[in-house]
Amino acid sequence: MKVLYGALLSCAWACCAVAQTPHLVSGRVTEAGTSVALSDVEVSLPELHLGTVSDSTGRFVLSVPVSGRFVVQFTRLGHESRFMLLHLGQDDPAALDVQLVRRTLELRQAEVIGTQVLAPERVDRSVVQLDPRESTRQGALSLSDAIATLPGVSQLTTGPGISKPVVRGLSGNRVQVNMLGQRFDNQQWQDEHGLGLSDLGIGSVQVIKGPAALQYGSDAVGGVVNVREEAPAPVGTRIQQARLGVFGNTGGISVSYGMRRSGERNWWRLAAGADSHGDYAEGGGQRVLNSRFAQYNAKASYGWRHGRWTHADHVHLSFSQFGFVFDTLARSQEDPRYSRSFAGPHHQVGFVVVGSENVRYGEVTKWTLNAGLNTNRRQEQEGGNTISLDMLLNSASLLAQAATRIGPGTTWTNGVALLAQDNTNFGSRIIVPDAGTLEAGLFSFIRSERERLTVEAGARLDGRHISTRPTRQLNPPASPVAPFDRTWTTVNGSVGLAWQATEKLRFRLNASTGFRSANLAELSSNGLHEGTSRFEIGDPDLDLERVLALELGGAFTVRNWLDLDLSAYRNAFQGFIFLAPTGTEYIGFPVHRFLQQDATLQGGEAGIGVHPEVLPRWELTASYATVRGTRADGQHLPFMPADRVRTDLRYSPKDGAYLRAGVQQVLEQDRPAEFETRTPSYTLLALGAGIRIERQALTWDLAVYGNNLTDARYVDHLSRYKYLGFFDMGRNVGLSLQLTFH
Structure with missing residues (x-):
C-alpha cells in the first residue's frame, strides 16, 4: 500500500504541471416571492470540495480551477436547497440569478451515487437523506438511531448502544456501508454487531434503497448507506465548532470539537469527540443493567486542488465499549445508577480507517482513483476479566475509473474495484475461522441527461474468492465444517430513468440485480455465540444469493406548498440465506443452521410535506412505510419491520427558531417468522424546541427535546432484547448545544 500511495503522489505532481485558468462563478441569491437578498447562503461544488457564502447583498463569487460539468448547490437554514448544473468550458458562465423557497426544515445535499454527484431530481431510484444536525437536535443516540427515522429505514437493535440500519427489511451483509471513499466493514454478519459510527464530522448520510451492485458490487442487495463527511470551510475562512449533548434517560453526555480551514488551493479539518452513557431505563422506569455504552472518535483530513487535480486524504480512529445484557438481571451485579464501569461482561471494538480520494479532470475524461485501508478489532469479555472472543479484520480496497463525455449530456464510465480482506482469531473462543477474501x-x-429525461444503464462482472484456514475449535476431526476454498463469479446490471414529465410531476423507474456470497458465519460458523444465546452451524456449500428488483416512484x-413522494418495489431473491432452528440443543443452547431458499420482499413508502403559502412558518410532514417478506414455502422472513407512520408538525416563529411535535405510530407486527412472536403496536410522542442566535463571530444553536414523553412501555419487533424480557427506552429528555466560531 505504501508503494501504491507513493505512485499516487507521483502521478499527482505530474498532473499538477498542467495549469488551467480558473473559472469565475458569480451571481446573487434572493428569496422567492419577496426578492429579499439572502446572506450566508452556502454555495458549493461538492465534487471539488469547494465553496463560498453569499454576502449581505446576496452576492457571491467562486473561483473554480477546472473545466467540466458540475452540480452547484445552494443551501441556507430555513430555505429549500437549490441545485444547478454548470457547464464550465472556455468561457465563464453568465451571472446566476438564484431564488430559494422558504422552508422550516433542514434541506438536502446533492446525491452521491458511486462517484457521481447528482441533483436529486436526476436520480433514477429511491434515495433518502439525513442531516445529522437535525437528528442531534431530536436526541438521536447514534448514527443508526438517526438513520432509522428515514422512510423505509429501521434499525435492528441490541439495546440503545448497538444498532444497525435495516433498509426495506434487509440488514447486515445485505446493506453496504461506505465512508471516506471506500467500503466500511465491521464484522456486520452478526446480529449484535452494530454499525458503530458516530455523527462526528458528518455532513450528511444518504441511503440508497434497493440493489446497487452496478456501482458498489457485492453486499449491496438491500441498499447502500453513504456516510458523507462535512464539507470544507468556505474558501478563505476558518470555522470551529464545539458541541454538547445531554441525555436524561441514560445520564448520557456527548462532547465534540472540530476545526475546518480552507484556502484557495488546500483545506484541512480536525475533529474529536466522546460519548458516554449509563444503563437505560425502559418504560415505567425499570433499569436495564449493563446496557451502558461509550464511544471515542477522532478524525483528520487534508486536501488540495491544483491545476486539473483534486486530492483528499482522511483518517478516522474509533474505540467503543458496550455492556452485555443477559436474560436474567441476576447475572449482572447492580452498581450506581449511572455507572460507566465496564468491569462486567462487555465487548469492545476499535477501528482505524485511512482513505485517499484522487480525481484528475481531463478535457473529456474524469479520472478517479480511491484507495483505502480499514482495520477492525473486536473483543468480547464474558466474565472473569479475561478476553474470550478476539477477532482482527483487515481490509484494503482500490477503485479506479474513467468517466468520459461521449456526447452532449452523455457520459460513459468504466472502472475496476478491488477488495482484499483477512480475518484472524486471537481469542480462546472462536465462532468464525481464520480466512482470506x-x-x-x-x-x-452510460448515463445520458436531456432537458427532462435522464437514462442510465450498465453491467458489472464480479468475482469473489474465500479461503479459510484450519482454525482451532472450529475444525476438529469430527467437525461438520472443514476448511474450504470457494470462488463465485456473477454478472449484474441495472437500467433506470428519471423523467420530469411536467414542472410539477416527475417519475423514476429502475430495474437492478444484486448479489452477495454467504459470509464467514453462514459458511463456516461452528460454535456458541454468547451475544445471541445460540449454537450456530454454517454450510460451506451455500450458493450465491441473487436478487432482481423493480422499483417505480414518483413525486408531485x-x-x-404540497410535496408528495411515492415508491413501490418488489425484490425477488434466488437462494435467500437465513438462520433456522433445528429443534435440538447443545450444552443447553438451541442449535441453528444456515439454510437457503427463494424469497420475495415487496412494499412501498409514501411521504407528504405541507407548507401552506398562507401559513409560511408552519410545516407538516408525514411518511408511511410497509414491507412484506416471505420464503417460497410460505413462511415469513425474520426481522421484518412493522408498518409505521411518522408525523411531524413544526412552527418557526422566526428564522432560526422552531417548535415541533412528532408522533410515531408503529402497527402490530403479526407476521412473525417461525422462531419469532407477534409484537404489539405502540405510539410514541415527541416534543422539541430550538433557537439559533447569530453574532458576528459566534453562532449559538440550542435545542431541547423530549422523546417517548408518555413513558410508553413498548418493544419494537426488531429489538433483540424482546426475547430477553426487556422493553425499549422510556422517557428521554435532553438538550443539544452547538457553538460555531467563525
Whole structure:
C-alpha cells in the first residue's frame, strides 16, 4: 500500500504541471416571492470540495480551477436547497440569478451515487437523506438511531448502544456501508454487531434503497448507506465548532470539537469527540443493567486542488465499549445508577480507517482513483476479566475509473474495484475461522441527461474468492465444517430513468440485480455465540444469493406548498440465506443452521410535506412505510419491520427558531417468522424546541427535546432484547448545544 500511495503522489505532481485558468462563478441569491437578498447562503461544488457564502447583498463569487460539468448547490437554514448544473468550458458562465423557497426544515445535499454527484431530481431510484444536525437536535443516540427515522429505514437493535440500519427489511451483509471513499466493514454478519459510527464530522448520510451492485458490487442487495463527511470551510475562512449533548434517560453526555480551514488551493479539518452513557431505563422506569455504552472518535483530513487535480486524504480512529445484557438481571451485579464501569461482561471494538480520494479532470475524461485501508478489532469479555472472543479484520480496497463525455449530456464510465480482506482469531473462543477474501469487479455504464429525461444503464462482472484456514475449535476431526476454498463469479446490471414529465410531476423507474456470497458465519460458523444465546452451524456449500428488483416512484409538487413522494418495489431473491432452528440443543443452547431458499420482499413508502403559502412558518410532514417478506414455502422472513407512520408538525416563529411535535405510530407486527412472536403496536410522542442566535463571530444553536414523553412501555419487533424480557427506552429528555466560531 505504501508503494501504491507513493505512485499516487507521483502521478499527482505530474498532473499538477498542467495549469488551467480558473473559472469565475458569480451571481446573487434572493428569496422567492419577496426578492429579499439572502446572506450566508452556502454555495458549493461538492465534487471539488469547494465553496463560498453569499454576502449581505446576496452576492457571491467562486473561483473554480477546472473545466467540466458540475452540480452547484445552494443551501441556507430555513430555505429549500437549490441545485444547478454548470457547464464550465472556455468561457465563464453568465451571472446566476438564484431564488430559494422558504422552508422550516433542514434541506438536502446533492446525491452521491458511486462517484457521481447528482441533483436529486436526476436520480433514477429511491434515495433518502439525513442531516445529522437535525437528528442531534431530536436526541438521536447514534448514527443508526438517526438513520432509522428515514422512510423505509429501521434499525435492528441490541439495546440503545448497538444498532444497525435495516433498509426495506434487509440488514447486515445485505446493506453496504461506505465512508471516506471506500467500503466500511465491521464484522456486520452478526446480529449484535452494530454499525458503530458516530455523527462526528458528518455532513450528511444518504441511503440508497434497493440493489446497487452496478456501482458498489457485492453486499449491496438491500441498499447502500453513504456516510458523507462535512464539507470544507468556505474558501478563505476558518470555522470551529464545539458541541454538547445531554441525555436524561441514560445520564448520557456527548462532547465534540472540530476545526475546518480552507484556502484557495488546500483545506484541512480536525475533529474529536466522546460519548458516554449509563444503563437505560425502559418504560415505567425499570433499569436495564449493563446496557451502558461509550464511544471515542477522532478524525483528520487534508486536501488540495491544483491545476486539473483534486486530492483528499482522511483518517478516522474509533474505540467503543458496550455492556452485555443477559436474560436474567441476576447475572449482572447492580452498581450506581449511572455507572460507566465496564468491569462486567462487555465487548469492545476499535477501528482505524485511512482513505485517499484522487480525481484528475481531463478535457473529456474524469479520472478517479480511491484507495483505502480499514482495520477492525473486536473483543468480547464474558466474565472473569479475561478476553474470550478476539477477532482482527483487515481490509484494503482500490477503485479506479474513467468517466468520459461521449456526447452532449452523455457520459460513459468504466472502472475496476478491488477488495482484499483477512480475518484472524486471537481469542480462546472462536465462532468464525481464520480466512482470506479477494474480490474484483469490472463495470461499465452510460448515463445520458436531456432537458427532462435522464437514462442510465450498465453491467458489472464480479468475482469473489474465500479461503479459510484450519482454525482451532472450529475444525476438529469430527467437525461438520472443514476448511474450504470457494470462488463465485456473477454478472449484474441495472437500467433506470428519471423523467420530469411536467414542472410539477416527475417519475423514476429502475430495474437492478444484486448479489452477495454467504459470509464467514453462514459458511463456516461452528460454535456458541454468547451475544445471541445460540449454537450456530454454517454450510460451506451455500450458493450465491441473487436478487432482481423493480422499483417505480414518483413525486408531485403543487405550487411550492404540497410535496408528495411515492415508491413501490418488489425484490425477488434466488437462494435467500437465513438462520433456522433445528429443534435440538447443545450444552443447553438451541442449535441453528444456515439454510437457503427463494424469497420475495415487496412494499412501498409514501411521504407528504405541507407548507401552506398562507401559513409560511408552519410545516407538516408525514411518511408511511410497509414491507412484506416471505420464503417460497410460505413462511415469513425474520426481522421484518412493522408498518409505521411518522408525523411531524413544526412552527418557526422566526428564522432560526422552531417548535415541533412528532408522533410515531408503529402497527402490530403479526407476521412473525417461525422462531419469532407477534409484537404489539405502540405510539410514541415527541416534543422539541430550538433557537439559533447569530453574532458576528459566534453562532449559538440550542435545542431541547423530549422523546417517548408518555413513558410508553413498548418493544419494537426488531429489538433483540424482546426475547430477553426487556422493553425499549422510556422517557428521554435532553438538550443539544452547538457553538460555531467563525
